[in-house]
Amino acid sequence: MMNPVLDQERVQHLVARQSSSKRRALLAAWSRPDRELPLVDLEVTWVRLSTLNHRTKAEQMREIETKGRPDLFSADPMGSEAQAAQLRILKSQPGFDDLKADLRERGQQEPAVATAEGVLVNGNRRSAALRSLYLDNQHAPSRYVRCLVLPADATMDELVDLETELQIARDFREDYSWVNEALLIEELFNREAQNWDRVAARMHKDVPKVRAQYEKLQQLHQLVALSDGTRHHADFDENESAFEELTRHIRTKPKAEANSVRGAYFLGTLTGVNYRDLRHLQRPDAAALVRQELESDPTIAPLLCAIRHDVPNNGGDVLDDALGDAAQEEDLSDILAFFVRSAAKR
Known part of the structure; x- marks a missing residue:
């Protein structure tokens, strides 16, 4: 059943894209048995950056504190103010210009992952770089980002687990700072009833390391x-x-x-x-x-x-x-x- 909290207009837009595409691809990190998901091309200006992205959590905390806005990323996560702040954070992270250069030369190699209303769970930096190429550098081929679309009933725990699996456990990148990794571990520790074995399993690391x-x-x-x-x-x-x-x-x-x-x-x-x-x-x-x-x-x-x-x-x-x-x-x-x-x- 479709989540009534979702932005139904955006959901229907994605449903229409999926109907016209018919493409599907495997997302091995997805926790459900059916791991084949719809694959669609979405305008890079239409998709929304995730304000719950743990890759940027520490930077968000700094932005909230310096602006005196506790609700900056939570009041309207898909609104223009939160989205602009999240984009600034992503563009300021180390390696962003190198990522843009790579995308210009080779294009998008792996699909991003988006929720049923077009919020990116994985691929936020790549989408931000594509958006910058398209809007700032007038690079027409960067107009679209290829995305796998998750079911409309995906839960928040499933999304956090997916992010952990994709960006930390199996595909850890240098730009995921130690502070942001530790903040994710802290969140998992509290969510998993302070059980270190379960946290370590989620992170694919030994208990002493996490x-x-x-x-x-x-x-x-x-x-x-x-x-x-x-x-x-x-x-x-x-x-x-x-x-x-x-x-x-x-x-x-x-x-x-x-x-x-x-x-x-x-x-x-x-x-x-x-x-x-x-x-x-x-x-x-x-x-x-x-x-x-x-x-x-x-x-x-x-x-x-x-x-x-x-x-x-x-x-x-x-x-x-x-x-x-x-x-x-x-x-x-x-x-x-x-x-x-x-x-x-x-």
Whole structure:
């Protein structure tokens, strides 16, 4: 039975396209027994980009925060505002120009996958690149995108599983950032009743690997929360190694040492220190060592004095939750509070 929530006008448009085409093709990753789906050519300006695409989740979170629009991608996902924002995100991702060049030279090699109302489950980047070629570069052959069409009664869980199978498990691409992969793992973990075996099976990875990604994300959640909206998950795509080493080190350490090392790593990451240079801070007195080094530098000492006056009196409240007891003499709460609340991205 057709889902009444769907945009029936768009659904009927696709039904008509399927009737005139009669082509079908196999989608091996589809979870249902009948994996042969209709194959149609759709205008690249007609299909809708998925705002639920996990490949862009961290970037969406940043867009929502910077614009102060919690409903930017959810109020009207197929509307012009959400679609324009999603297109900007896709066009700004690394490798987009290379993808356009490849599509111009070789054309579309594999079909995209769309819902019954023409929302792309797979092939969002390719469709965005084709749209750019057609509209920005007047490349006529890019006017259409070839799509497999899913049944009208496809559920949200089926769509997430399909995306996972197509884009993560069997066809992982470099442009799927570690943050977005970890966000998907977190969603699956919550959906699968926090069962790591089921999450690992969905991701086609070992339990330790998916669990490590999840644990790195929990550290990143804390750092982003400390920033009061000035830093975003997507800002830390290039810092995976730092979060990986931090997570691995503190996993079995006492709370005091974990808090000390966490504060030192957070501060180092925010100030652009290479993760290799942070390794010498994997020690119980990491915070004390950092503060000692900073206070002994005559060029930095005046900044520390300014920081003590600039940090709000309640700044330690949020830091206490992440770093532990901020009343200790030799912690980094005041310095870290200053940097995480600095709007200037380093």
